[in-house]
Amino acid sequence: MRRPFRHVAITGASSGIGAALAEIHAAPQIRLALAGRNVQRLESVAERCRARGAKVTTAIVDVTDAQAMADWIAAADDVQPLDLGYANAGLGGVLAMAGPEGEQISAAHEMIGANLTGVVNTVNPLLARFCARRQGHVVLIGSLAAGIGLPHSPIYCATKAAVATYANGLRRLVAMSGVQVTLVEPGFVETPMSEGVPQRNLMLWSAPQAAARILGAVEARKALVRFPLPLALLIHLSRYLPRRVVDALLMAAYQRSRS
Numbered sequence: 001m002r003r004p005f006r007h008v009a010i011t012g013a014s015s016g017i018g019a020a021l022a023e024i025h026a027a028p029q030i031r032l033a034l035a036g037r038n039v040q041r042l043e044s045v046a047e048r049c050r051a052r053g054a055k056v057t058t059a060i061v062d063v064t065d066a067q068a069m070a071d072w073i074a075a076a077d078d079v080q081p082l083d084l085g086y087a088n089a090g091l092g093g094v095l096a097m098a099g100p101e102g103e104q105i106s107a108a109h110e111m112i113g114a115n116l117t118g119v120v121n122t123v124n125p126l127l128a129r130f131c132a133r134r135q136g137h138v139v140l141i142g143s144l145a146a147g148i149g150l151p152h153s154p155i156y157c158a159t160k161a162a163v164a165t166y167a168n169g170l171r172r173l174v175a176m177s178g179v180q181v182t183l184v185e186p187g188f189v190e191t192p193m194s195e196g197v198p199q200r201n202l203m204l205w206s207a208p209q210a211a212a213r214i215l216g217a218v219e220a221r222k223a224l225v226r227f228p229l230p231l232a233l234l235i236h237l238s239r240y241l242p243r244r245v246v247d248a249l250l251m252a253a254y255q256r257s258r259s
Helices: 016-023 039-051 064-077 104-132 155-172 208-219 229-238 243-258
Strands: 009-010 031-036 055-060 084-087 136-139 177-185 224-227
Touching: 009 064, 016 031, 016 039, 016 208, 031 039, 031 064, 039 055, 039 177, 055 064, 064 104, 084 104, 104 136, 104 155, 136 155, 136 208, 155 177, 177 208, 208 224, 224 229, 224 243
Parallel strands: 009 031, 009 084, 031 055, 084 136, 136 177, 177 224
Antiparallel strands: none
16 A cells, blocks of 8 residues: 655645645645745635644745745755655746737746746755655646647747656656656646636636546556546647648637637
8 A cells, every 4th residue: 555645745835726736635644835925825725724634834935946945845844754745836827828929028937937947946855855765756737738839828838848848857867766756737727827818618627626636646656647638639639730730720719819
């Protein structure tokens, strides 16, 4: 029987998938280290988790600050060794939407910082401790958008493609160290961040539904989980269509979203 996850770290835990992951893990004898950007929302999530019997610590941490992230991971791990960490924090939604001339450069840099640098800043200090103990599990939250370059959000798609490549490389790197790596690629999930995104209602999942699927994949030690399956298959099949056909379909969808 596999050892249960007793101490779980989650970034981006103040809302959306991160909050739902915190709540689904919350139980007696479980410790949660939750990080986020919104004090009130984060404390609200923490209280709901405590009501389920979990011991919870919270921290307001900028995932783009490597030293702050390393300090947060170290402080949590020193209290009780972490055995699972979710690199979940990220930016998208309306911020990711590109205009006719591309994204605003400030928004592009914010997304690269949160979605890629922030993931590295979360994973790196976790791996240092997990590899030393030869156990632990790291989960990287990407997106199905990694598999297709949407005209709506080129930079967002690029950051998620980078996360996917990073996760695949990490998995191979630590395979002999007893450390597990899971890449999660969700489609549209009902979160505050996704509000206002074109085609948001396409096969939309709730955050608790997404969290349940993610936890199931993590408990099964899967390397990759994508959902919803029909949307994942459509994106996969698009790779085998003529490029001009895919371009025309996506450009038409983009134009409709702006009309």
